[in-house]
Amino acid sequence: MNEPSGQNSSSHQRPDDNNTKEWKLIEKVLLDVQGEQRRTRRWGIFFKFIFFIYLFSLLWLVRVPTEGLEKTASDSSYAAVIEVNGVIAADQDASADAIISALRDAFDDESALGVILRINSPGGSPVQSGYVYDEIKRLKQTREDFPVYAVIMDLGASGAYYIAAAADEIYADKASLVGSIGVVGSGFGFVDAMEKLGVERRQYTAGEHKGFLDPFTPENPEEKAFWEGVLKVTHKQFIEQVKNGRGDRLKQSPELFSGLVWSGEQALEMGLIDGLSSSSQLARDKMGTEELVNFTYQPDPWEELVSRLGASIGQGIATQMMQQMQLGGQAPQLR
Incomplete structure (x- = not known):
């Protein structure tokens, strides 16, 4: 138990x-x-x-x-150098705001003997280039004894040459590429590809021609002629500004404003530039100084840091999307 x-x-x-x-x-x-x-x-x-x-x-x-x-x-006294690098556009380093801010600082500096625009750019926005051109002309009236020289490095084409034409004199290397005085508006057409893929385009607009640059709809001959007219007007404005800046130095040639690009030696013969020289040589010969001070606009350190960390990616994508929506990616460019 x-x-x-x-x-x-x-x-x-x-x-x-x-x-x-x-x-x-x-x-x-x-x-x-x-x-x-x-x-x-x-x-x-x-x-x-x-x-x-x-x-x-x-x-x-x-x-x-x-x-x-x-x-x-x-x-001491010195030559003020302003860099114009890359594509000329509102959201790039070579924007009108950045270049004009640097120009104003240089003209306000009593120690500066003159400005050297050091250009290495394929061109870009005709509006941004026009802003800079007009501001150079205006600043010249405020300080007439203050020379503005343009030095083209590897490339000074289209909108970049537009800016250079406002300078008192333009210089380049013998192998530099200069000119391309023309306007381009380009895009793609995907109509046939969409038909093969069986994709239907649905676009809703208010305004008969609001979607005339849409790459997914067939090209309209009337709208094509209209767009070519816009480019021709922009080209005419470009030519007039180059003639105003260069005057009698330009050689009369049917190819001068055709959009072709020339080497530095050829550009000298065409009257597009005044000589072959570098920035440092120009400072010595024209201003009598060995010292060059860079006045190129520098972004705020915080702004630059945020940009490097990628915070501006969203804004860039949004901008590109808006451009595609509004102009089909075919905004005129001085290239």
């Missing part, structure tokens, strides 16, 4: 032991999770610390060249 009683007592204790083991296991898991969270927080703090060190170091490196430039600029 006693033996069964002992067996029952042992069997009653086993569930308690199991419960204890389960609680210990749960406690261990919770402690492990808590420890992992602490380690994660520590690593998070560490990486944030590294990021801020990187951030402040980058800002310091961005500031150093500017401070050095300002210190050099106050020591």
Whole structure:
């Protein structure tokens, strides 16, 4: 009788032991999770610390060249250099706002002997180029003894040459590419491809010709003629500004305004440039100084940092989408 009683007592204790083991296991898991969270927080703090060190170091490196430039600029007279690099457009480094800001700073600086526009650009927006051209002409009236020279490096074509034409004199290397005085508006047509793929285009507009540059609809001869007329008017404006800037120095030739591009030596013969020279040589020969100070507009360090980290990607995509919606990607370009 006693033996069964002992067996029952042992069997009653086993569930308690199991419960204890389960609680210990749960406690261990919770402690492990808590420890992992602490380690994660520590690593998070560490990486944030590294990021801020990187951030402040980058800002310091961005500031150093500017401070050095300002210190050099106050020591003696010099030639003010303004870079015109890349595509000329509102959202690029070579925008009218950036170039005009640099020009105004140079004209306001009493230590500057003149401006050298150092150009390396395939062209771009006729509007942006026109803004810069007009501002150079206006600034020249405020300080008539302040020369403006343009030096074309590898490429000074179309809208870039438009800007150069406002300078007192234009120089280039013998192998530079100069000219391309023309206007282009290009795009693609996908009508046949859509038919083969079985894709239906649905576009809703208000205005008879609102979608006339749409690449997914057949080209209309009337709208094509209209668009070519727009390009011709823009080309005529371009030609008039080049003639105003260069005057009698231009050689009369039917190919001069055809959109062709020439080497520096050929451009000299055509009257598109005044000589073969570099920025440093021009500063010595024309301004009597060895010192060149870069007045090119530099973006705010925070602005530049955000751009490098990719925060402007969304804005760029949105801009491109709007351009495609409004003009079918065929806005006229001076190229």
